[in-house]
Amino acid sequence: MFKNVLLSVDLNHEASWKKALPVAVQNCKTFGAQLHIVMVMPDYGMPIVASHFPKNFTKKLQTEAARHLKEFVDTHVEPGLNAEYHVLSGGTVYELVLEYAKKHAIDLIVMTAYRPDLKDYLLGPNAERVSRHAKASVLVVRD
Numbered sequence: 001m002f003k004n005v006l007l008s009v010d011l012n013h014e015a016s017w018k019k020a021l022p023v024a025v026q027n028c029k030t031f032g033a034q035l036h037i038v039m040v041m042p043d044y045g046m047p048i049v050a051s052h053f054p055k056n057f058t059k060k061l062q063t064e065a066a067r068h069l070k071e072f073v074d075t076h077v078e079p080g081l082n083a084e085y086h087v088l089s090g091g092t093v094y095e096l097v098l099e100y101a102k103k104h105a106i107d108l109i110v111m112t113a114y115r116p117d118l119k120d121y122l123l124g125p126n127a128e129r130v131s132r133h134a135k136a137s138v139l140v141v142r143d
Contacts, residue, residue: 001031001107002027002028002031002033002107002137003033003034003105003107004034004036004105004107004108005027005033005035005106005107005108005110006036006037006100006104006106006108007020007021007024007035007036007038007110007111008038008039008040008097008109008110008111008126008130009021009037009039010039010040011039011068011072016112017112018112019142020111020112020141021077025081027108027110027139028081028083029081033082033108034082034083035082035083035084036083036084036085037069037072037073037084037085037086038085038086038087038100039065039069039085039088040087040088040091040096041061041062041065041087041088041089058089062087062089065087066085066087069085069087070085072085073085088100094125094126094129094133097109097130098130098134101134101135101136102135106136107136108136108137108138108139109130109134109136109137109138109139110138110139110141111127111130111131111138111140112140112141112142113127113128113140113141113142127140
């Protein structure tokens with residue numbers, strides 16, 4: 001049923017993947033799907049802020065984030081599972097997840113809804129936006 005499963009993680013928050021990773025892996029095993037793990041690097045918010053950092057700062061951050069994501073995959077994804085990982089940047093989490101899903105023919109997106117504030121008590125803002133706008137099926141795992 002599924003050929004490409006996308007899992008969005010935030011390595012700074014274990015709750016973003018602790019329960020969702022086993023769900024994504026199980027779906028990949030069940031359907032023989034490829035697992036795509038993505039991490040979104042936050043941006044500076046405003047271009048003027050970026051101008052205060054050294055010229056190659058963003059590239060160094062992206063390289064370091066990719067190293068951490070590789071360590072995460074090597075540690076938490078069992079060998080033999082068809083998995084790839086990518087660090088995304090240049091937008092919001094939900095925009096980049098949706099863009100990646102479209103570009104890579106993702107047919108299942110697995111996300112965790114965690115750290116709810118009162119205003120988004122039912123779903124986290126990224127999970128809510130992804131589930132509302134995705135063309136793929138979205139499985140939201142509650143923390």
